Structure formats: C-alpha cells, structure tokens
Amino acid sequence: MNETLHLLALVGTTLIVVRGTVFKPLQRLWPALFRCSQCAGTWVGAAAGAFGVVVVGHDRVLDAVIVGAATSFLSLLADAVLLKLLGSPEGES
Numbered sequence: 001m002n003e004t005l006h007l008l009a010l011v012g013t014t015l016i017v018v019r020g021t022v023f024k025p026l027q028r029l030w031p032a033l034f035r036c037s038q039c040a041g042t043w044v045g046a047a048a049g050a051f052g053v054v055v056v057g058h059d060r061v062l063d064a065v066i067v068g069a070a071t072s073f074l075s076l077l078a079d080a081v082l083l084k085l086l087g088s089p090e091g092e093s
Helices: 002-019 021-029 037-050 060-086
Strands: none
Touching: 002 021, 002 037, 002 060, 037 060
16 A cells, blocks of 8 residues: 555656646756656656665665656556546646
C-alpha cells in the first residue's frame, strides 16, 4: 500500500512539472522533456528509485529503471484520462 501511495505521489509530481504554471520557464527551455508526461515521468520515477524514495527490493540502479518505467506509464495514463475528462489546459493545443 505504501508503494502505491508513493507511485501516485510521483505521478502527481510529474503532472505538476508538466502542467503547472510555476514550471513554464522550464517547459519553454526544454519542451521535449517538460511538456511530455511520459518523458518527465521516466526521470521523476528514476530519481525516486535511485534515491530510495520508492524501493522495489533490488539494487538502486534496477529500482530506478523499474520505478521510472512504472511512473512513466502511470503518468501517461493519468495525463490521457485528465485530458479526456477536462480537455486541454487553457492556452495549449
């Protein structure tokens, strides 16, 4: 249950990075990373796995890969669901 909560927190963090107005300067600086929920989710999850925030039970490198992949997929899924339910954020195409 704790790992599920951590993964949901990572998805939330990813969506804040990708959709949050506070990160607009970063999104303009590097749009390929900071405007893509799957891309940003990979790196958010990999950092969490590497630093031991979410532990899968392997070494930190493998944890980073596994958590990065899971966060990437879940962030993409959450972003798609939110886009379908709420539509595109104002000012974006």
